[in-house]
Amino acid sequence: MFHNAPALSHRIVTDGTDHNAWMHARSRGITATDVAKLSTPRSIETAAQAKLFGTNFSGNAFTDHGRAREPEIAAWVRQGYGIQPSQALFHAELDLRHLATPDGVVQREDGTIELAEIKTTNKEWRTIPRNYLRQVWWQQYVLGAERTLMVWERHENFVPVGDPECRWVDRDEHEIERLVKMAGQLIDVLIQRTT
Secondary structure, X not given: OOOOOHHHHHHEEEOOOOHHHHHHHHHOOEOHHHHHOOOOHHHHHHHHHHHHHOOOOOOOHHHHHHHHHHHHHHHHHHHHHXXXXXXXXXXXXXXXXXXXXXXXXXXXXXXXXXXXXXEEEOOOXXXXXXXXXXXXXXXXXXXXOOXXXXXXXXXXXXXXXXXXXXXXXXXXXXXXXXXXXXXXXXXXXXXHHHO
């Protein structure tokens, strides 16, 4: 049972403790990571290629740093905002192929669901990068969340600089509708390629 969001417990595909099971489940649907790349019709083709054949990218110093820092940043989020860390993979209410793994989930007393998404960066952000916003909106759609606390920690040469920064991102139905449509197009391309 997912004690911080009981309304979501029946939508957990895998709790994330078994990395291989989590990766296998992700490969069977469209994730927030996939959707983050969907910005143009051409990007659908690129995403389909990556889904079908994988990529050569297996991580680098930046992704290693992000993985190492995430638990520390998640503790900061939990303490300041009451959003609990999560590794669980969830499916959408109506389409089991639509998947998301937010970095944090909480269901407030009034039933409202809020998420957290954590990033590390070596750049100053004036605004949240668009691909991360697409990821956030997809997660909100999949989990039925009203808003997401986008949290980023800047580093210089992999040494954190100051406290994390954060900003609430509200649900955007127009963007969500566009992403669901593009995800549907991606699914169509994948079906064509595998039949």
